[in-house]
Amino acid sequence: KAGVTQTPRYLIKTRGQQVTLSCSPISGHRSVSWYQQTPGQGLQFLFEYFSETQRNKGNFPGRFSGRQFSNSRSEMNVSTLELGDSALYLCASSPSAEFYNEQFFGPGTRLTVL
Amino acid sequence: SQQGEEDPQALSIQEGENATMNCSYKTSINNLQWYRQNSGRGLVHLILIRSNEREKHSGRLRVTLDTSKKSSSLLITASRAADTASYFCALPRANSKLTFGKGITLSVRP
Numbered sequence: 114k115a116g117v118t119q120t121p122r123y124l125i126k127t128r129g130q131q132v133t134l135s136c137s138p139i140s141g142h143r144s145v146s147w148y149q150q151t152p153g154q155g156l157q158f159l160f161e162y163f164s165e166t167q168r169n170k171g172n173f174p175g176r177f178s179g180r181q182f183s184n185s186r187s188e189m190n191v192s193t194l195e196l197g198d199s200a201l202y203l204c205a206s207s208p209s210a211e212f213y214n215e216q217f218f219g220p221g222t223r224l225t226v227l
Numbered sequence: 228s229q230q231g232e233e234d235p236q237a238l239s240i241q242e243g244e245n246a247t248m249n250c251s252y253k254t255s256i257n258n259l260q261w262y263r264q265n266s267g268r269g270l271v272h273l274i275l276i277r278s279n280e281r282e283k284h285s286g287r288l289r290v291t292l293d294t295s296k297k298s299s300s301l302l303i304t305a306s307r308a309a310d311t312a313s314y315f316c317a318l319p320r321a322n323s324k325l326t327f328g329k330g331i332t333l334s335v336r337p
Contacts, residue, residue: 146325155328156315156327156330158323158326161324169324201267205325212321213258215275216270216272216324216325218271219269221267221268223267
Protein backbone atom coordinates (compact mmCIF):
# COMPACT_ATOMS: atom_id res chain seq x y z
CA LYS A 114 0.00 0.00 0.00
CA ALA A 115 1.14 3.51 -0.65
CA GLY A 116 1.86 5.54 2.44
CA VAL A 117 0.36 8.81 3.56
CA THR A 118 1.07 11.55 1.05
CA GLN A 119 1.09 15.27 1.68
CA THR A 120 1.19 18.09 -0.82
CA PRO A 121 2.89 20.38 -1.26
CA ARG A 122 6.08 19.39 0.55
CA TYR A 123 7.32 22.96 0.85
CA LEU A 124 5.49 26.23 0.84
CA ILE A 125 6.52 29.85 1.27
CA LYS A 126 3.87 32.45 2.01
CA THR A 127 3.75 35.98 3.33
CA ARG A 128 1.92 37.28 6.35
CA GLY A 129 -1.78 37.78 5.81
CA GLN A 130 -2.09 35.20 3.07
CA GLN A 131 -3.94 31.95 3.41
CA VAL A 132 -2.76 28.43 2.65
CA THR A 133 -4.30 25.03 2.00
CA LEU A 134 -2.46 21.82 2.69
CA SER A 135 -3.56 18.43 1.43
CA CYS A 136 -3.28 14.93 2.85
CA SER A 137 -4.14 11.58 1.28
CA PRO A 138 -4.32 8.79 3.84
CA ILE A 139 -3.36 5.18 3.36
CA SER A 140 -6.01 3.40 1.30
CA GLY A 141 -8.74 2.15 3.59
CA HIS A 142 -7.86 4.46 6.47
CA ARG A 143 -10.76 6.66 7.47
CA SER A 144 -9.24 8.67 10.30
CA VAL A 145 -6.98 11.60 9.51
CA SER A 146 -5.26 13.77 12.09
CA TRP A 147 -3.16 16.88 11.71
CA TYR A 148 -0.26 18.04 13.86
CA GLN A 149 1.89 21.14 13.93
CA GLN A 150 5.56 20.83 14.82
CA THR A 151 7.67 23.82 15.81
CA PRO A 152 11.02 24.01 17.63
CA GLY A 153 9.43 25.89 20.50
CA GLN A 154 6.16 24.04 21.05
CA GLY A 155 7.06 20.63 19.71
CA LEU A 156 4.36 18.42 18.24
CA GLN A 157 0.86 19.68 18.84
CA PHE A 158 -2.44 18.16 17.82
CA LEU A 159 -4.51 20.31 15.48
CA PHE A 160 -7.61 18.27 14.64
CA GLU A 161 -8.92 14.87 13.71
CA TYR A 162 -11.43 13.85 11.09
CA PHE A 163 -13.34 10.64 10.67
CA SER A 164 -16.00 9.98 8.04
CA GLU A 165 -16.00 13.65 7.02
CA THR A 166 -16.68 14.82 10.58
CA GLN A 167 -14.32 16.68 12.85
CA ARG A 168 -14.05 14.62 16.01
CA ASN A 169 -11.56 16.63 18.01
CA LYS A 170 -9.79 19.94 17.79
CA GLY A 171 -6.67 21.09 19.53
CA ASN A 172 -6.03 24.43 21.14
CA PHE A 173 -5.54 26.50 18.01
CA PRO A 174 -7.27 29.69 16.87
CA GLY A 175 -10.15 29.65 14.42
CA ARG A 176 -7.76 30.60 11.61
CA PHE A 177 -6.92 26.92 11.49
CA SER A 178 -9.61 24.82 9.87
CA GLY A 179 -9.90 21.59 8.01
CA ARG A 180 -12.20 19.21 6.26
CA GLN A 181 -12.36 15.67 5.05
CA PHE A 182 -13.83 14.41 1.82
CA SER A 183 -15.81 11.26 1.15
CA ASN A 184 -12.66 9.50 -0.11
CA SER A 185 -11.00 10.27 3.27
CA ARG A 186 -8.60 12.80 1.78
CA SER A 187 -8.23 15.80 4.03
CA GLU A 188 -7.27 19.42 3.70
CA MET A 189 -6.31 21.96 6.29
CA ASN A 190 -6.50 25.67 5.79
CA VAL A 191 -4.77 28.47 7.63
CA SER A 192 -6.08 31.96 6.99
CA THR A 193 -4.41 35.29 7.73
CA LEU A 194 -1.01 33.72 8.15
CA GLU A 195 1.27 34.89 10.95
CA LEU A 196 5.02 34.46 11.29
CA GLY A 197 4.41 32.00 14.11
CA ASP A 198 2.56 29.67 11.76
CA SER A 199 5.88 28.68 10.22
CA ALA A 200 6.11 25.00 11.03
CA LEU A 201 6.17 21.46 9.78
CA TYR A 202 2.58 20.30 9.36
CA LEU A 203 2.15 16.58 9.67
CA CYS A 204 -0.80 14.47 8.67
CA ALA A 205 -1.42 11.00 10.06
CA SER A 206 -3.95 8.34 9.26
CA SER A 207 -5.27 5.27 11.00
CA PRO A 208 -7.78 2.62 9.99
CA SER A 209 -10.53 3.44 12.46
CA ALA A 210 -11.72 5.99 14.95
CA GLU A 211 -10.29 4.33 18.04
CA PHE A 212 -7.97 6.87 19.66
CA TYR A 213 -5.42 4.30 20.79
CA ASN A 214 -4.38 3.04 17.34
CA GLU A 215 -0.93 3.60 15.97
CA GLN A 216 -0.71 6.47 13.55
CA PHE A 217 0.89 6.45 10.11
CA PHE A 218 2.47 9.77 9.30
CA GLY A 219 3.11 11.51 6.02
CA PRO A 220 6.39 13.32 5.22
CA GLY A 221 4.94 16.67 6.21
CA THR A 222 4.54 20.07 4.60
CA ARG A 223 7.14 22.64 5.58
CA LEU A 224 5.42 26.04 5.70
CA THR A 225 7.50 29.19 5.90
CA VAL A 226 5.73 32.48 6.52
CA LEU A 227 7.72 35.61 5.63
CA SER B 228 0.02 17.10 31.93
CA GLN B 229 -1.27 14.53 29.47
CA GLN B 230 1.95 14.14 27.56
CA GLY B 231 5.01 12.07 28.27
CA GLU B 232 8.36 13.50 29.17
CA GLU B 233 11.43 11.95 27.61
CA ASP B 234 14.82 11.70 29.21
CA PRO B 235 17.58 12.48 28.39
CA GLN B 236 16.96 15.34 25.96
CA ALA B 237 20.02 14.37 23.96
CA LEU B 238 22.18 11.29 23.73
CA SER B 239 25.44 10.73 21.88
CA ILE B 240 26.90 7.25 21.58
CA GLN B 241 29.36 5.28 19.49
CA GLU B 242 28.19 2.92 16.81
CA GLY B 243 27.69 -0.55 18.28
CA GLU B 244 26.74 0.74 21.73
CA ASN B 245 23.28 0.46 23.21
CA ALA B 246 21.01 3.50 23.58
CA THR B 247 18.48 3.75 26.38
CA MET B 248 15.76 6.38 26.36
CA ASN B 249 13.11 6.93 29.00
CA CYS B 250 9.61 8.33 29.08
CA SER B 251 7.58 9.25 32.14
CA TYR B 252 3.92 10.21 32.27
CA LYS B 253 1.38 11.25 34.87
CA THR B 254 -2.04 9.92 33.91
CA SER B 255 -3.37 6.46 33.11
CA ILE B 256 -2.81 5.15 29.61
CA ASN B 257 -4.30 2.66 27.19
CA ASN B 258 -0.94 2.16 25.54
CA LEU B 259 2.32 3.96 24.95
CA GLN B 260 3.91 4.37 21.54
CA TRP B 261 7.40 5.24 20.39
CA TYR B 262 8.08 7.10 17.15
CA ARG B 263 11.23 8.09 15.30
CA GLN B 264 11.74 11.20 13.22
CA ASN B 265 14.66 11.70 10.88
CA SER B 266 15.78 15.30 10.47
CA GLY B 267 12.49 17.21 10.16
CA ARG B 268 10.66 14.55 8.21
CA GLY B 269 7.59 12.50 9.02
CA LEU B 270 7.33 10.30 12.07
CA VAL B 271 7.74 6.55 11.82
CA HIS B 272 5.93 4.31 14.27
CA LEU B 273 8.39 2.03 16.04
CA ILE B 274 6.49 0.08 18.64
CA LEU B 275 3.28 0.11 20.68
CA ILE B 276 3.11 -1.40 24.15
CA ARG B 277 -0.25 -1.89 25.82
CA SER B 278 -0.88 -1.08 29.47
CA ASN B 279 -1.13 -4.78 30.34
CA GLU B 280 2.23 -5.59 28.73
CA ARG B 281 5.57 -5.24 30.49
CA GLU B 282 8.03 -5.78 27.67
CA LYS B 283 7.99 -5.91 23.91
CA HIS B 284 10.63 -6.56 21.28
CA SER B 285 10.93 -5.58 17.64
CA GLY B 286 14.23 -6.33 15.95
CA ARG B 287 16.91 -4.36 17.80
CA LEU B 288 14.29 -2.49 19.81
CA ARG B 289 13.17 -3.42 23.30
CA VAL B 290 10.49 -1.47 25.11
CA THR B 291 9.47 -1.86 28.71
CA LEU B 292 6.51 -0.39 30.53
CA ASP B 293 6.07 -0.01 34.26
CA THR B 294 2.58 1.31 34.92
CA SER B 295 3.18 1.47 38.67
CA LYS B 296 6.02 3.93 38.09
CA LYS B 297 4.32 5.45 35.05
CA SER B 298 7.42 5.07 32.96
CA SER B 299 8.66 3.37 29.83
CA SER B 300 12.07 2.81 28.33
CA LEU B 301 13.21 2.23 24.78
CA LEU B 302 16.43 0.31 24.27
CA ILE B 303 18.16 0.23 20.90
CA THR B 304 20.83 -2.44 20.85
CA ALA B 305 23.95 -2.43 18.67
CA SER B 306 23.22 1.07 17.39
CA ARG B 307 24.05 2.15 13.87
CA ALA B 308 24.70 5.55 12.34
CA ALA B 309 21.31 5.22 10.64
CA ASP B 310 19.65 5.25 14.07
CA THR B 311 20.57 8.93 14.38
CA ALA B 312 17.19 10.63 14.74
CA SER B 313 14.76 12.13 17.23
CA TYR B 314 12.70 9.71 19.28
CA PHE B 315 9.33 10.52 20.79
CA CYS B 316 7.10 8.73 23.20
CA ALA B 317 3.45 9.31 22.43
CA LEU B 318 0.38 8.79 24.56
CA PRO B 319 -2.97 8.25 22.86
CA ARG B 320 -5.71 10.46 24.29
CA ALA B 321 -9.40 10.37 23.50
CA ASN B 322 -9.63 14.09 22.78
CA SER B 323 -6.32 14.68 21.07
CA LYS B 324 -5.34 11.48 19.34
CA LEU B 325 -1.64 11.47 20.23
CA THR B 326 0.22 13.70 22.66
CA PHE B 327 3.98 13.88 22.27
CA GLY B 328 6.86 14.76 24.52
CA LYS B 329 9.67 17.06 23.45
CA GLY B 330 11.67 14.16 22.09
CA ILE B 331 15.18 12.78 22.49
CA THR B 332 17.89 13.59 19.98
CA LEU B 333 20.06 10.54 19.44
CA SER B 334 23.40 10.87 17.67
CA VAL B 335 25.28 7.72 16.77
CA ARG B 336 28.90 8.37 15.89
CA PRO B 337 30.45 6.10 13.25
